[in-house]
Amino acid sequence: METILIRNVRAVDSLRDAECDILLKDGRIAAIGQNIAAEDTAFRVIDGSGLAAMPGLFDMHVHFRDPGQTHKEDVNTGSAAALAGGVTGVLCMPNTTPPMDNPEQVREFLERAKKTGVDVHQAGTLTVGLKGERLADYEALKAAGVTALSDDGRPVPTAELMEQALANAKKAGLPVVSHCEDLAIIDGGIINKGAVSEQLGVRGMDRLSEDSVTERDLQAALKTGAQLHICHVSTRGSTDAVRRAKAAGGNVSCETAPHYFLLTDELLLKQDADYRMNPPLRTPDDVQAITEGILDGTIDCIITDHAPHTAEEKADFRKAPNGVVGLETSLAATLTAFYHTGKLQLQDIVRLMHDNPKRLLHLPVNTLSVGEPADLILVDLNRTWTVDPDKLHSRSHNTVFKGMTFTGKVMMTITGGEIRYTYEE
Numbered sequence: 065m066e067t068i069l070i071r072n073v074r075a076v077d078s079l080r081d082a083e084c085d086i087l088l089k090d091g092r093i094a095a096i097g098q099n100i101a102a103e104d105t106a107f108r109v110i111d112g113s114g115l116a117a118m119p120g121l122f123d124m125h126v127h128f129r130d131p132g133q134t135h136k137e138d139v140n141t142g143s144a145a146a147l148a149g150g151v152t153g154v155l156c157m158p159n160t161t162p163p164m165d166n167p168e169q170v171r172e173f174l175e176r177a178k179k180t181g182v183d184v185h186q187a188g189t190l191t192v193g194l195k196g197e198r199l200a201d202y203e204a205l206k207a208a209g210v211t212a213l214s215d216d217g218r219p220v221p222t223a224e225l226m227e228q229a230l231a232n233a234k235k236a237g238l239p240v241v242s243h244c245e246d247l248a249i250i251d252g253g254i255i256n257k258g259a260v261s262e263q264l265g266v267r268g269m270d271r272l273s274e275d276s277v278t279e280r281d282l283q284a285a286l287k288t289g290a291q292l293h294i295c296h297v298s299t300r301g302s303t304d305a306v307r308r309a310k311a312a313g314g315n316v317s318c319e320t321a322p323h324y325f326l327l328t329d330e331l332l333l334k335q336d337a338d339y340r341m342n343p344p345l346r347t348p349d350d351v352q353a354i355t356e357g358i359l360d361g362t363i364d365c366i367i368t369d370h371a372p373h374t375a376e377e378k379a380d381f382r383k384a385p386n387g388v389v390g391l392e393t394s395l396a397a398t399l400t401a402f403y404h405t406g407k408l409q410l411q412d413i414v415r416l417m418h419d420n421p422k423r424l425l426h427l428p429v430n431t432l433s434v435g436e437p438a439d440l441i442l443v444d445l446n447r448t449w450t451v452d453p454d455k456l457h458s459r460s461h462n463t464v465f466k467g468m469t470f471t472g473k474v475m476m477t478i479t480g481g482e483i484r485y486t487y488e489e
């Protein structure tokens with residue numbers, strides 16, 4: 065394995081934000097400091113001036129569609145997209161075909177994932193077959209290697225079943241990651257319910273669907289004392305509910321995705337299904353609430369909900385499946401919205417996109433200190449680029465950010481001490 069010396073880089077993690085050199089050797093950080101000598105000419109020297117080095121990002125909400133829907137994505141193409149976006153660890157949601165409700169399938173997937181260079185984790189299902197009827201065997205799923213439990217893509221239909229799921233998950237020592245939606249309220253809705261859905265004459269998804277089930281699950285977490293993480297928060301109501309449950313002492317957390325702090329449902333006037341996901345783009349007031357939630361710590365993580373679908377599947381605005389890819393744009397979108405506007409420091413972004421998700425999943429939180437894994441990214445904070453769907457590494461190109469310009473580009477991704485991705489113009 066090559067020994068790599070990164071010179072004059074801005075090193076950013078929970079412990080530091082300082083200009084220095086970083087030496088990577090045998091898959092670990094061997095030294096960090098000023099003027100590290102390149103004694104050995106076999107070193108690869110990387111000029112880090114103008115770049116920031118951070119621990120590789122961890123995205124705790126992705127869909128790799130593997131097994132069963134690999135025409136959209138698989139563990140290899142999903143991992144390539146992750147590496148291009150500076151994401152070196154992921155939690156895959158279990159709505160695969162068949163769903164991840166059995167230990168054999170989890171083991172087989174995790175074994176294949178080891179070859180990707182990405183730290184791939186898998187969530188097991190909360191209910192057998194994602195049917196919302198019977199709970200899966202959490203102890204067996206844990207023994208097979210799952211990191212969390214979720215029925216993401218579908219809600220758990222009743223409070224009673226969710227309480228039982230939380231109680232069993234607590235016994236198994238696994239966090240529950242909850243997709244909060246009331247299908248009776250949704251009633252076939254395809255975009256946010258409001259002025260835009262009315263103008264288009266399409267059925268809307270009322271925010272009450274998200275807000276009420278978020279409240280229900282938070283109450284169940286408070287009652288059982290189990291660890292609950294609320295998925296893809298998109299409304300003022302659910303942000304406020306999480307804030308209250310945290311103040312009440314719940315072992316609760318939540319996440320949002322860049323589209324919820326950058327975009328609104330006005331975009332749906334284009335009648336392009338690439339702007340459709342679940343939960344849907346909301347209103348300027350929700351964008352404001354999500355932004356406040358990130359700034360005051362109510363929202364713990366920025367994830368992507370990377371949900372690949374093919375162009376054919378997305379062709380019909382009304383019938384297309386929900387979901388957008390996001391792994392290759394999440395850091396750039398976050399830097400543009402929060403760092404370049406002066407709302408957050410780089411260390412805050414490392415906390416939202418590495419430290420918090422790993423802490424919530426009980427995984428080791430990395431820093432750039434000696435002895436830590438050589439899993440890091442080099443980012444040109446000031447490089448401006450325009451999102452071109454055809455240049456994405458994902459098998460699907462359904463990005464909600466197509467044509468948008470961001471400032472901040474991942475230039476290199478290193479995992480296990482090896483260079484896995486280099487940006488090429």
Ligand code: DOR
Pocket residue numbers: 127159216217218243340341342343369371372385386387388
């Ligand atoms: O937009 C979404 N797509 N939301 C989900 O909850 C599921 C996901 C998918 O699997 O496509």
